[in-house]
Amino acid sequence: MDFELIAEAWPDLLKGAGLTLQLLFLPLAVATVLSIPLAIARSSHRFWVRIGPAAYTFVFRGTPLLVQIFLIYYGIGQFESLREGFLWENILSNAYWCAMIAFTLNNLAYITELMRGGIQTVPHGEVEAARAYGMSGFQTYRLVILPRMWRTILPAYSNEVVFSLKATSLASVVTVLDLTGQAKVYYSQYYEPYDFFIAAGFLYLIMVFVITRVLKGIEWLLGADRRPVKHRGETPAAADVADPATGPAGPA
């Protein structure tokens, strides 16, 4: 390891890490929002509603992300009609945005399946209870099913975020200078295979560590009613009456 070389590359590696974070969070945010309606459709009882999202997730989860990136970056150019105009000049011929699109579509497939699992584990009795209270379908989803789903899927969701972070490195294959891309550029300048790749790996490790910690914190906040009840100087009987938002505390 030559620390002078790493010091020289360090500013560029950090710049690459910034790009990596952009490639992680923008597609993740878009995919998370879009996957809510898709997951609801995916868990429908009607075959014709279910089949569309099911086919989508089957294809996007069953093929390598690299193929998806290449299809968007190189493949679209095959169609003459798409090779002009605003969309082509600003987005489809730009590797950065092509990677963004591919990551969004890919994340969308994985998160949809995750949410489907979360929705299907909500006990049917709760949905019936919500209906008995006169809630509309939309209200049932917004107030009962989706909040429960979030709590169920959060550990798996944070795994998904880590996988997604690692997957952003594929953008370097289509010339985007993310963290892996920068490390590769420095490697080809100096032919030192260890310094730059290990330094980049170390930065990925830090990012994974911070992201998993933050998500663990959110998990802890959302799991308030699953923690043992603290008696803050009250009589135990009073503490058993939990606040109406989370329902009766029950045995911890």
Next chain:
Amino acid sequence: MDPFWSYGLMIAGGAGWTLALILAVIPVGIVLGLLGAAAKLSSWRVLRLGAETYTTFIRAMPELLVIFLVFFGGARAFNWLLAAVGFPEIQIDFNPFLAGVIALGVVQGAFATEVFRAALLAVPAGQIEAAQACGFSRWQTFRFVTLPQVWRLALPGLGNLLQILIKDTALISVVGLADIMRNAQIASGATKQPFTFLLLAAAVYLLFTTVATAVMMLLERRANHAWRRA
């Protein structure tokens, strides 16, 4: 012959390399995973720490970075090692296939370590005590009581890893293995029809992952034979 068919055949030939890579990585991953799990559950602190470091680093690093490290740096490290143990005259070179087996094997091993660790812990302690009470040695306990159950408990996790592995093999094309992906790129460049051939490559990968899912379902059904309800 029509270029579509000749390049299509080339991609099918690449599927052979992809399949060979998958089949070569699976045993490496399983062995590393079992060793890693054993180290993690060991009573030796050094082994636990070593296994913990291995899984933490490898699971946080992008597969592509591991592949670059092994492909560009693996041979040099290996030659140093050979020189250190007294064989300076042997110089080996890593081809993309060997680098792929090592890189993906190491990655799979790190994930498999977690799968096997969870499976080993899921075997009830009472059964192990019972085996010891019956006079089984530690090896016999492992061989006849723990291992048969670990297989059943680990299968779903290993199935997920197989899916990840199949999709990760596409990354080896970046360092030059003539697999499905690489041949699809060559065909794309030669025919100026990238969408057609990349879509064909995607279809072949989809076939691979679908068959893998079916095989894992069969294996799980077999492994759970004794647990099936009447």
